[in-house]
Amino acid sequence: MAPVVELADVSIVRGGATLLDQITWSIDETDRWVVIGPNGAGKTTLLQVLSANLHPTSGYASILDEVLGAVDVFELRPRIGVTSAALADRIPRSEAVGNVVVSAAYAVVGRWQEGYDVDDFRRAASLMKQLHIEHLGKRTFGTLSEGERKRVQIARALMTDPELLLLDEPGAGLDLAGRERLVATISDIVADEYAPATVLVTHHLEEIPPGMTHAMLLKGGKVVAAGPIEGVLTDEHMSEAFDLPLTVSQTDGRWAARAARHQPERAAKG
Numbered sequence: 001m002a003p004v005v006e007l008a009d010v011s012i013v014r015g016g017a018t019l020l021d022q023i024t025w026s027i028d029e030t031d032r033w034v035v036i037g038p039n040g041a042g043k044t045t046l047l048q049v050l051s052a053n054l055h056p057t058s059g060y061a062s063i064l065d066e067v068l069g070a071v072d073v074f075e076l077r078p079r080i081g082v083t084s085a086a087l088a089d090r091i092p093r094s095e096a097v098g099n100v101v102v103s104a105a106y107a108v109v110g111r112w113q114e115g116y117d118v119d120d121f122r123r124a125a126s127l128m129k130q131l132h133i134e135h136l137g138k139r140t141f142g143t144l145s146e147g148e149r150k151r152v153q154i155a156r157a158l159m160t161d162p163e164l165l166l167l168d169e170p171g172a173g174l175d176l177a178g179r180e181r182l183v184a185t186i187s188d189i190v191a192d193e194y195a196p197a198t199v200l201v202t203h204h205l206e207e208i209p210p211g212m213t214h215a216m217l218l219k220g221g222k223v224v225a226a227g228p229i230e231g232v233l234t235d236e237h238m239s240e241a242f243d244l245p246l247t248v249s250q251t252d253g254r255w256a257a258r259a260a261r262h263q264p265e266r267a268a269k270g
């Protein structure tokens with residue numbers, strides 16, 4: 001089976017700055033990736049390539065067996081589910097939540113006069129139940145809490161039954177309980193063997209849902225480490241990516257990182 005995503009030496013250059021520097025990456029159907037890195041590492045830029053919103057300045061990018069630059073991106077994009085702050089900003093605040101979800105079937109934000117069929121509404125209702133937002137269908141998007149908005153966006157992203165799911169900082173702006181509930185929900189989603197290949201971007205190891213299989217650490221547009229998650233999220237790699245001595249731990253499938261404890265120098269004996 002062909003990889004869902006294949007990047008070979010992908011670079012993105014804007015205004016003389018190299019945002020992504022020769023990224024080579026392969027994502028399989030059953031992979032669930034986390035992309036981690038400090039501010040400005042290039043994470044969002046990388047997701048823009050994966051969502052067919054940005055073409056490489058150089059290199060080769062194949063998404064769902066279609067080569068960027070040689071495919072009609074308007075046919076490719078509905079096959080990719082995306083949540084991001086930029087997309088959330090485009091959702092009209094006055095839109096009813098049910099419509100925010102169902103309108104993904106037409107890849108529009110803001111329902112107008114598209115003809116939805118019974119199956120569309122059934123799927124939207126089922127996803128809203130899975131995301132625990134079934135009671136919010138008639139509320140307007142603008143009245144929701146940040147946690148509720150994140151859930152609505154994930155339901156919307158799954159509406160088209162995508163083959164690739166991209167979650168850009170789904171935990172950002174949530175309080176502790178909201179984050180923990182969302183981590184559990186995403187963990188349930190990725191545990192399903194029929195779930196799409198998933199890429200989740202975050203700054204924080206605490207936001208990684210159990211069940212993620214692979215990790216990529218980015219810094220300055222370059223890959224610090226990539227591969228099966230246990231081999232990537234090490235003290236050494238994380239310290240290098242964040243330019244700070246870090247200690248990484250994993251308990252019950254959850255990850256955490258903190259600054260390495262300062263070791264006072266022992267007084268010389270004798």
Ligand SMILES: Nc1ncnc2c1ncn2[C@@H]1O[C@H](COP(=O)(O)OP(=O)(O)OP(=O)(O)O)[C@@H](O)[C@H]1O
Pocket residue numbers: 014015017019037038039040041042043044045046203
């Ligand atoms: N059009 C552009 N021209 C020049 N530089 C850009 C452009 N767009 C983004 N950048 C720069 O590219 C770098 C990577 O940005 P990107 O948003 O991908 O990082 P990120 O890892 O998602 O950061 P954050 O965690 O802060 O969201 C940043 O330094 C940003 O300022």
